[in-house]
Amino acid sequence: MTRAALAIHGGAGTILRSQMTPDLEREYRNGLEASLIAGWNVLDRGGSSIDAVEAAVTSLEDFPLFNAGRGAVFTHDGRQEMDACIMDGSKLRAGSVAAVEHVKNPIKLARLVMQKTQHVLLAGDGAIEFARQQGVPFENDEYFFTEHRWLQLQHARAEGVVELDHTPEELELLEESEIEATPADQHFVFPNDKPLGTVGAVASDINGHLAAATSTGGMTNKKFGRVGDTPLVGLGTYADEICAVSGTGHGEFFMLGVTAYDVSARMKYKGLDLIDAARETIEHLTSIRGEGGVIAVDSHGNVALPFNSQGMYRGYIKDGRPVTEIYR
Amino acid sequence: MTRAALAIHGGAGTILRSQMTPDLEREYRNGLEASLIAGWNVLDRGGSSIDAVEAAVTSLEDFPLFNAGRGAVFTHDGRQEMDACIMDGSKLRAGSVAAVEHVKNPIKLARLVMQKTQHVLLAGDGAIEFARQQGVPFENDEYFFTEHRWLQLQHARAEGVVELDHTPEELELLEESEIEATPADQHFVFPNDKPLGTVGAVASDINGHLAAATSTGGMTNKKFGRVGDTPLVGLGTYADEICAVSGTGHGEFFMLGVTAYDVSARMKYKGLDLIDAARETIEHLTSIRGEGGVIAVDSHGNVALPFNSQGMYRGYIKDGRPVTEIYR
Numbered sequence: 276m277t278r279a280a281l282a283i284h285g286g287a288g289t290i291l292r293s294q295m296t297p298d299l300e301r302e303y304r305n306g307l308e309a310s311l312i313a314g315w316n317v318l319d320r321g322g323s324s325i326d327a328v329e330a331a332v333t334s335l336e337d338f339p340l341f342n343a344g345r346g347a348v349f350t351h352d353g354r355q356e357m358d359a360c361i362m363d364g365s366k367l368r369a370g371s372v373a374a375v376e377h378v379k380n381p382i383k384l385a386r387l388v389m390q391k392t393q394h395v396l397l398a399g400d401g402a403i404e405f406a407r408q409q410g411v412p413f414e415n416d417e418y419f420f421t422e423h424r425w426l427q428l429q430h431a432r433a434e435g436v437v438e439l440d441h442t443p444e445e446l447e448l449l450e451e452s453e454i455e456a457t458p459a460d461q462h463f464v465f466p467n468d469k470p471l472g473t474v475g476a477v478a479s480d481i482n483g484h485l486a487a488a489t490s491t492g493g494m495t496n497k498k499f500g501r502v503g504d505t506p507l508v509g510l511g512t513y514a515d516e517i518c519a520v521s522g523t524g525h526g527e528f529f530m531l532g533v534t535a536y537d538v539s540a541r542m543k544y545k546g547l548d549l550i551d552a553a554r555e556t557i558e559h560l561t562s563i564r565g566e567g568g569v570i571a572v573d574s575h576g577n578v579a580l581p582f583n584s585q586g587m588y589r590g591y592i593k594d595g596r597p598v599t600e601i602y603r
Numbered sequence: 604m605t606r607a608a609l610a611i612h613g614g615a616g617t618i619l620r621s622q623m624t625p626d627l628e629r630e631y632r633n634g635l636e637a638s639l640i641a642g643w644n645v646l647d648r649g650g651s652s653i654d655a656v657e658a659a660v661t662s663l664e665d666f667p668l669f670n671a672g673r674g675a676v677f678t679h680d681g682r683q684e685m686d687a688c689i690m691d692g693s694k695l696r697a698g699s700v701a702a703v704e705h706v707k708n709p710i711k712l713a714r715l716v717m718q719k720t721q722h723v724l725l726a727g728d729g730a731i732e733f734a735r736q737q738g739v740p741f742e743n744d745e746y747f748f749t750e751h752r753w754l755q756l757q758h759a760r761a762e763g764v765v766e767l768d769h770t771p772e773e774l775e776l777l778e779e780s781e782i783e784a785t786p787a788d789q790h791f792v793f794p795n796d797k798p799l800g801t802v803g804a805v806a807s808d809i810n811g812h813l814a815a816a817t818s819t820g821g822m823t824n825k826k827f828g829r830v831g832d833t834p835l836v837g838l839g840t841y842a843d844e845i846c847a848v849s850g851t852g853h854g855e856f857f858m859l860g861v862t863a864y865d866v867s868a869r870m871k872y873k874g875l876d877l878i879d880a881a882r883e884t885i886e887h888l889t890s891i892r893g894e895g896g897v898i899a900v901d902s903h904g905n906v907a908l909p910f911n912s913q914g915m916y917r918g919y920i921k922d923g924r925p926v927t928e929i930y931r
Contacts, residue, residue, distance in 0.1 A: 401828020500729020
């Protein structure tokens, strides 16, 4: 049982103590802890790592403060296009979806792609058609919209501590998203409303089998059908027999660095341990000016959570007691 | 000038001498040679590797026998969704498009993504919107359709030597694609009409800068918005300062093996040379039951073209004289 371990993230980026109220921090930590417990409940009863990461990420998707599932950000034209990937390291199988709308839990859909198709990645309308065939739960705009409003309200309350950070694009988004703007909307954005919000989980089960899962609402105001690293095997998500990795950060740099697989490559080809491999991967990310972090676990239950941003919502659990962190 | 080298592929798979007429083989070799010359003309006048791979792949896209651009296969619902990726190794930048229709040269659109956006991958309608904004040439169905008919005719002519290989899905495709079936259609498929058709190029220029480009029409009869490895950095296409790689084969396994980047990782972390690294990567692909091959070049102008399938349309040029091969 000593090898069982789970680590999660809820996004990395500019997370400053000065931008956070005690109440808001408590809420974030509650969301992280709920996810850790959900995943641990699977591992603790001898369940598989793939079930554990699905449970942990589903919990994060359902929690409105993180940019995945409920809480996904809006694209340039006011839609919520979500991406997710899940990978079973022991079987070297993966399933991913990109640009799906209205699917309640994209990570569950990704798992169905892995289990029910010969493909790895389904995108757009085709992925949604597959979701309907499989009978996965859909939610209407209200489900997402209401929570987004709630989130706006939370931050409006924290008015005095939220950084002024309005770019012209963000103002344009507020106009185009057909959300009735409040005075707070016009002056404040959310501290995590950056291209850096993503959730993910990695786990090692009692058999030493590894799995990784990542889910995101993408970039606020993204255009032209941009797809980031999250749904792409080896880039934002990867698992094999050596390690499992989930990334969060500025996706384009995670793609160029082949970031998730790079941790595994440094372990198997260079002989590094998990901690050093993950650290070197983030050092490389820094060298190409990419911002973000990874969570990683090996088959011995070692956990690494390196990042180069100002903060990363993160946590791990090894013995039933959840540990969560936000800042450096 | 000794470092300049270019290698190309036109797809890998079940290519048997017994399925080929002398005339058809000559046509394939002509297509490969035209591409090699197009790329070499760039390198020979001191041009960059990124311009060379774009020229070589554009030539392959325009050639109707290969499954990219003109000649792209049909999806389950009778459409041609094309993917492409180009990567500049010296700058570690990349651009990709997935599921674009009617774009004459997807590789040129991928380069515009690299040069004109902050993103790496644009997909579907968004990518097409971007293409229209950039004013890239579009072609109507006739451009593709006519050539597909021409291709069918070529193979119908070779009736006696084309393998009988009709799956129920392929018959269904013929019914759904609204192509008026000829007797030949009903009994024969093209020897390269497998999920294995793709074109690609890798190059090293006189400055030792590396680049890779890959373009595909995808899988015949693909469903649900399937995206393969071709447009994905590190999976079907990769270039850095160490090597440039383009893959062709059963895309899902190239994704799971992170195949293109794996060559670079074996060189930089394991200290292998290009030939050994590419060979080991294909051995790994074989071990996970993936079929296909890669073309790879390093900054010294060494070239590797390993594959595990029965054949791979391929070629290279180092001194102005094109060399082409099809079988093992």
